[in-house]
Amino acid sequence: MELNANFGRHKASINIIQNIFSFLSRTNKFKLINHNKKIQNYIGINIIDYKNVSGRYFVGEKNGNGKEYIIDTDKIIFEGEYLNGKKNGKGKEYYEYGMLSKLKFEGEYLNGNIIEGKGYDDLNNMTLLIEKDGKGKEYFLSGKIQFEWEYINGKKWNRKGYNKEGNEEYEIKDGKGIIKEYDYWGNLIFEGEYLNGERSGKGKEFIQFKNTLVYEGEYLYGKEMDLEKDI
Secondary structure, eight states: HHHHHHHHHHHHHHHHOOOHHHHHHTTHHHHHHOOOHHHHHTTOOOOHHHHHOOOOOOOOOOOEEEEEEEESSSSSEEEEEEETEEEEEEEEEOSSSSSSEEEEEEEEEEEEEEEEEEETTTTTTTTEETTTSSSEEEOOSSSOEEEEEEEETEEEEEEEOTTTSEEEEEETTTTTTEEEEEOOOOOOEEEEEETTTEEEEEEEEETTTTEEEEEEEEEEEEEESSSGGGG
């Protein structure tokens, strides 16, 4: 009876450790414990023990090859190379929903940013193509180009946009202009001004599929400014 009780307590302790470290990983607070032995001793957690019982790479400062999982499941959402805690090198991303791990993106990363690769929808149609020279394309479900761009400093700086019929609708130069954005199916989701490679100035936002206006007002650094004007 005592043996069973001890086993139950041990199993419960493992679950507590996993939950704590899952939370820390998810909220990027892991370093608070990773580099503070006093905290480790106070709450009775040993990082080495956690890695042994969890079997997860999704903890701590990641370096080398590893995998990320949906918290408390065996479903992989990323596998590839890390450097100093960031994706760096070759890797694959997977969709979070569904029973099977369907490929979402495969390519190469540098310091956490995608620099080359291909993206796919959950039916394995290519939706994204990024080349090493910083140029890229995104596609509608029909296979027609939605827009093509050139990355500068991590932003889509020079960009051409098309509607679902394949007609060019706008061109952004040096990160500024007036654009229309559509979802994967060709429904309008945003139209307005761009500055420094992001939404800035007057704009309108729409609900997908319904073409219903949900916001009209000012944007700054890609975010809505006049929240009281939400429709």
